Amino acid sequence: MSMSSSLAEASSPAPAHVPEARRRDAVKPSTAFGCPRDPLNHRYVYAVISSRARGLSLGVNLNPRRVCNYDCVYCEIDRGGEGAEEISVDSQRLSFELSEGLDLVLSGRIQSRPAYAHVPREMLALKQVAISGDGEPTLCPNFTEAVETVVHLRAGGCFPFFKLVLLTNGAGLQERDRLEALDLFGPRDEVWLKLDAGSPEHFQRINRAPCEFPAMIESVRRISQRRPVVIQTMMPSLDGRGPSGEEIQALGRTLHELKESGARITEVQVYSATRPSHRGHCGHLPLGSLTRAARRIREISGLRAAVY
Template sequence: MNRTDLEEPIAAASGPELNRRILARPHQAYDTAFGCPRNFLNNHFIYVVISARARGLSIGVNLNPDKHCNFHCAYCEVNFAEPPRETALDLAVLAEELDQTLVWVHTGKIAEHPFYHGLPVELLRLRQVNLSGDGEPTLCPQFVEALQTVVHVRARGRLPFFKLVLLTNGTALDQPQVQEGLKLFTRHDEVWVKLDGGTQAYLDKVNQPGCPIDHILANILLLARRRPVVIQSLFPMIGGEEPPEEEIEQYALRLKELKAAGAQIPLVQIYSATRPTANSECSHLLLKSLSRIAQTVRRKTGLTAEVF
């Protein structure tokens, strides 16, 4: 089978179908191209990943090389038993790595890399640059400075404009340094906030957030009244059990309440744990179950919900 045999079926797919076709492919780079390798070009802070939610290739900016996070999610793929490669950001190195990676992607040179060689061209086009990493990015002590660095790379205009996406659990959206950093976002940039359930008991089981769900919801509303916020919700199978139906009802109710209070929510992303997790009890929820959750969200809230 040659490259053109693979390109059209995968490039034409989206959402869960894209995930299915990607994961079904026998490809030597599965753990790299479709995971989150942190060693692309031997980088310290910049990585590349292909995912259905990004609808292709995204460049990740690891704001937490020290693995600092205030959630302890059951489905987390980060191995906290291993010491971090870096303990702090070097913004000069970050800028250089981002610039170099952007060049690799925009010139098509990335297709020559063994991680990505032979993949469809459509999957190797840059969709966004994610502020994310091995922890909670808004807890980065250099959050504002890191955003300034990334925005400066974009503003130089040497390469095509790229969209920024902050991936966050929402717990620090009310903090002054985070609000200051988000002032650098344009209307084209996005914030994706995690909400994995509708009750404190369920979040304590899945996320171990160490804070009340009301705090997370209040922070989502705080930001979503000012600018659109994408809700990203991961529903795993834990110990062979699906999320209870009553939990999904409460989750949909929380979304309905946010919308009624003035939250701008253009999209709710419903997905599951597609990559290997550190917790052996955690696994992927069946597509039919994810679809049922999305249907509940649409019916109860009127929001757009997509399954990935």
């Protein structure tokens, strides 16, 4: 079987082991194949069981108005016709909500919420606080102030240390002051940087971005030369098919070139669509396809690549 045909398999249903709500009166959260995303009655801070975090993550939504420079085919957010302008985050409210969320998780009281009643206790241990959003978090007008708010809360000593993770496509980090916000991150914190494609054609097919592919690659290079990054590579099934073998090879070569030019990439996270897209032709790739893709990326790039 060719690499192209082996990776372009039909999508499969969610794994059977993923927990589902068993109580009819349970709160129905946004889900990732049964894994709850719980807004906690907050504007900015939510809880989610994340496969890439290997457990519970507290998310910090810096973009509740859903503004993004990408229009990824796999995104669960429908941005059609919104045209919304981003507004600044209320840092005082963010600090209050994050304190509440941390107390809820670290005290164990989160298991009393209906959405988590049947989730194993070990899955409810806090793995990280993730700066993310319903859009691109670095486009938040006061992004640096928001990062400072989270870092200062951690430094205050009221809670045990938690790892901070930024999930980004890097768009806002073209501005110097926002890029310098990464200097607030400690050595145990991480930046998860999106790179879904190794060719201009696949970049536009998947990410539907206004920027050109070379400019996006240069952004990845610049950010990853400043501090180590984890690359996020989403591989959805589109119309029942995954990326071709040629595209996987192109991605591997692109990652290899980035590494050789001084990019500090600690890992490539290979994963598939975990929340229902508002576009019906996008789905989840089988584990076998993801595993073969990760193996090929390792062979070509020389980087660590793992399936999540």
